[in-house]
Every structure is written in structure tokens, then in C-alpha cells.
Amino acid sequence: MNTWRYRRQALFLWMCRALTLLALIILGSLILHIAKEGVSTLSLDFLHRFPSRFPHKAGLKSALYGTLWIMCLTALIAVPFGIATAIYLEEYSTKNRFSRWIQINITNLAGIPSIVYGLLGLTVFVRYLNMGQSLWAGALTLSLLVLPIIVIASQEAIRAVPNPIREAGYALGAHPWQVILCQVVPAALPGIMTGVILALSRAIGESAPLIMIGALSYVAFVPEGPGDAFTVLPVQIFNWASRPQVSFHAIAASGIIVLLCVLFTMNLIAVLIRHKFQRYK
Amino acid sequence: MNQEAPILKTEGLKISYGSTPAINGISIEIRPNRVTAVIGPSGCGKSTLLRTFNRMNDFIPNIKTEGQVWFRGQNMFHPKVDPVNIRKHVGMVFQRPNPFPKSIYKNITWGPTIHSYAGNLDELVEKSLKRAALWDEVKSRLHDSAFDLSGGQQQRLCIARTIAMNPDVILMDEPCSALDPKATARIEDLIGELRSRYTIVIVTHNMQQAARISDETLFLYEGNLIESGKTKALFTNPTKQQTEDYITGRFG
Numbered sequence A: 001m002n003t004w005r006y007r008r009q010a011l012f013l014w015m016c017r018a019l020t021l022l023a024l025i026i027l028g029s030l031i032l033h034i035a036k037e038g039v040s041t042l043s044l045d046f047l048h049r050f051p052s053r054f055p056h057k058a059g060l061k062s063a064l065y066g067t068l069w070i071m072c073l074t075a076l077i078a079v080p081f082g083i084a085t086a087i088y089l090e091e092y093s094t095k096n097r098f099s100r101w102i103q104i105n106i107t108n109l110a111g112i113p114s115i116v117y118g119l120l121g122l123t124v125f126v127r128y129l130n131m132g133q134s135l136w137a138g139a140l141t142l143s144l145l146v147l148p149i150i151v152i153a154s155q156e157a158i159r160a161v162p163n164p165i166r167e168a169g170y171a172l173g174a175h176p177w178q179v180i181l182c183q184v185v186p187a188a189l190p191g192i193m194t195g196v197i198l199a200l201s202r203a204i205g206e207s208a209p210l211i212m213i214g215a216l217s218y219v220a221f222v223p224e225g226p227g228d229a230f231t232v233l234p235v236q237i238f239n240w241a242s243r244p245q246v247s248f249h250a251i252a253a254s255g256i257i258v259l260l261c262v263l264f265t266m267n268l269i270a271v272l273i274r275h276k277f278q279r280y281k
Numbered sequence B: 001m002n003q004e005a006p007i008l009k010t011e012g013l014k015i016s017y018g019s020t021p022a023i024n025g026i027s028i029e030i031r032p033n034r035v036t037a038v039i040g041p042s043g044c045g046k047s048t049l050l051r052t053f054n055r056m057n058d059f060i061p062n063i064k065t066e067g068q069v070w071f072r073g074q075n076m077f078h079p080k081v082d083p084v085n086i087r088k089h090v091g092m093v094f095q096r097p098n099p100f101p102k103s104i105y106k107n108i109t110w111g112p113t114i115h116s117y118a119g120n121l122d123e124l125v126e127k128s129l130k131r132a133a134l135w136d137e138v139k140s141r142l143h144d145s146a147f148d149l150s151g152g153q154q155q156r157l158c159i160a161r162t163i164a165m166n167p168d169v170i171l172m173d174e175p176c177s178a179l180d181p182k183a184t185a186r187i188e189d190l191i192g193e194l195r196s197r198y199t200i201v202i203v204t205h206n207m208q209q210a211a212r213i214s215d216e217t218l219f220l221y222e223g224n225l226i227e228s229g230k231t232k233a234l235f236t237n238p239t240k241q242q243t244e245d246y247i248t249g250r251f252g
């Protein structure tokens, strides 16, 4: 009987390993395929050129700047709202029907397809608020998209701060806002930052909502302010990849490599932050 | 009886969690510059009683407090009294050491800083750590994380942090229950040194500890005050059968 149980465990373990390996192989072959196709056209110059109708002259400059702008603006909008909402829900709101209702809605919002946010952005920001196809409209749309993710990650980080820390603060005669601002939030910050970075890396990989609000794919200038039109990496890649000429597919692959590098760097930063603060946990 | 004015006093104090009573009408007086021990079997309401003295029970939803509590002659539950103000004068050390996830130095300075302490912070840190008998062990690493300290050192840091606020009363809720015997002995010595400056109310389930370190003892049982008085008298000559049974270890 014991050997049977042991075998069952071993079988399960091997099944998990096999499935993990399969996933890795698929991922690896995709990356390999992209690398093979895109590495030859990848160069520093490629990052410095504007898009062009000739593939050998086209570059990512406007998309890189656009992504940078979008990322900063989205962070600027979504991070304060997200953290404040999480603080309110975890530290201030009494647990009643209303707060449970809000909680359920936030969780649901995190699961809504991004195209729906694109439609919302198009209706509200682009048309109704007359922002046009500007960085503002894009950043606001993406902020809506990542807000639930930031709220949920921050809530988890705040909830993980042990209660005795709050008690210690109160016992020293601190006001609740002092305990929250000076003890709870700093203790939760690594978790919050990790959530923020992961949410932002989700945002910069999104193309659907930005295409929906009409982000351009041919932008031959660098945006100079949040009111300017823009394009971003995934939109530019999408545009190149959907052209008939094969040589555009190659630079699309190069664009994907750049996007992957950006994403990888951001995830690395998230891991480093978590690692650096781990000893305080 | 002693004629000295009590620093803390309760009259007909009744506390219940929802509809479950925890304290059933307790009237006590706690005198300044003594160590008062609160003993009794677990669940008898020791922590609940202690946490009324700095109004930490305010954070528990559904708790109901009736009766009167005075701190230095002032009604602690008067609507005009700000509990934050009370906690500046009545400090608390918890069962498990709970330093902030910050440096040793910042653990001590945070309380005074938020109350806009005007003096020299370095001196305050040194003074508080010396009083908590921790200075020599940490003076070379004040800016290291408080989490690098041992459990006993962390608890002394928590005492130092409380002392830095210059409180009148220090409440301690089983401060040694998470510590080994050696660390416990150090804390007990420390309490002996602190009694001249502060009023200490300590909850303990360890009767030898109560007998060793306290001047007065309150014995609680199922939310009632059974007996109180000088520790020596209470331990050598208890007047109630329940007290005798408890201190001789027949129950609890």
C-alpha cells in the first residue's frame, strides 16, 4: 500500500515535470524563432530610426519614446490611486456589505478583457473628453486597465504587514494615519512595488486597447508633451507584422526582441526589490 | 492601606466581547512607582484589563466597556479625552517582541519624533537603551535592522522604545512568554531597575515571576477580581481558597 502511495506521488511529480518542460520547450522555440528572424536586423541604429515605408530604413525610435511616455504617465496616474484605494480598503473601511461589494468589483475588473478598456477609453477619453489620440488618452486607458492589478497587489502587501506592528505604533501614541504612513506602507512597499512593476509591464505589452483608441503606427516624431499623438512598441510591432513584405516581418521580430528585453528588465527589477527587502519579512 | 493616590483606578469595570463577558465588574487601584502583577489562569481577562489602561481595546470591534477608569484622577473614557494622548503617558510592551522593521535607532526615535521631540535624538537613544540594559550589546550597530537581534534583545528594544516616550506607566503583557529562561531573567532584572522611575503593571501566568518581581498582586479568575494586595502577603497568606488553590498550582 505504501509503495502504491509512493508511486502515485512519483508519478504526479513526473507529470508536473513533463508539463513544465513542455511549456518551456514551447516558449524556448518561440524565442528561438523570433531570435533567428530578428537578430540580423537588430542594431543600435534600429533603435534610433523613425518608422519608414522601407524596411531597411525603419526603426523603433518613436515607439520606444511612446512606450516610455505611456509607462511614466500610467504610473503617475495609476500608482497613487491604486495605493490609496488599497490603503482605504485595508486600513479604513469597515468590513461591511458595501466594502465587500467594492472588493468583488475590483477583482472582476482585473479579469475584464483589455479590449473593453479600449472601448471605454475611446468613448470617454478620446471622444467625450476630447483628448483625441493623445498620450493622455492612452495613459488614462491603460491606467484603468492596471488599476485593479495595483489595488489587489497593494492590498495583499498591506494585509501581509503583521498586526503587532500596527499595535506597536498605536501603543506609542501614534495617530492611525501616522501608523499607516510611517510603518504599514513602508513595510508593505516591496510588495507594492513588485505589484506596480508587474502591472506596468502588463501595460506596456498591451496593444489592443491602444489600437482601439487609435494610437498611430506611423509616427515620425518623438512626443514632446502628454497631448501629442504617439505609438508604442506592441502597436508598431503589430503594424509591421501585419504587412505582406517579408522584410517587415524581420524588423517586427527585432521589435519583439526589444520589447522582451524591456519586459525582462522590469521583471528583474521586481525580483531584485523583493530580494533586497526580504530580510524584513 | 496605603494613603498614596492611585495612578490608575477602576470602578465597576465591565467589559464584554459582543455578548460574551470578559471582565465582570472590577474595582482596583494601582499605586505609582510599584510593580503590580496581574495573575490568573489563561482566559480570565488579564490582557483585556491591561488593554483598557491605554485604550488599546478601542481597536477591537464589538467590545463594550462599562464602568469608570481613571488615570491620574482623569476619567479615561470621557468623550473629550483623546486616547492618543493617554498612550503617550501609558506605554505598552507586548507578549511577542514586535520591533518595527527598521533600524534599532529608528525603532527608538520614531515615537518621540512623531510627537515632535525637541531634544537630542542621539542622547535619547543612548539613554533609553541604557535604561533597558541593551546599550552595551548594540551600541556599535545602532543602524542595523532590529530584526538582527535575538528575541530577548528585541523585547528589551521594545522596552527601550517605550521608555523613550518617557511614560508614567508601562504595561507589560506576558513580556517573557516568548523568551528563554536566560532572556527572561534579564527582563526581570530590568523590571527591578525600572520600578523606581515608572509604574509597571505586568501580566504574567508565571507565579514565581509575579512573586519575584512585584510589589502588589491582583488575582483574576473568570473575569472577577478574587484577591489583591501586597505580593508577599498574597503569596504567603492568601485569604481566599481560590487564590490558595491557584498559587499552589492546584489549577490553572
Ligand SMILES: Nc1ncnc2c1ncn2[C@@H]1O[C@H](COP(=O)(O)OP(=O)(O)O)[C@@H](O)[C@H]1O
Pocket (backbone or CB within 6 Å): B017, B020, B021, B022, B040, B041, B042, B043, B044, B045, B046, B047, B048, B049, B060
Ligand atoms: N478579540 C476578542 N474577541 C472576542 N473574545 C475575546 C477577544 N479577546 C479575548 N477574548 C475573550 O475574552 C476572555 C479574556 O481574554 P484575555 O483578556 O485575553 O485573557 P488572558 O489574557 O487572561 O488570557 C477570553 O475568554 C477570551 O476568549
Ligand SMILES: [Mg+2]
Pocket (backbone or CB within 6 Å): B046, B047, B048, B173
Ligand atoms: Mg493574555
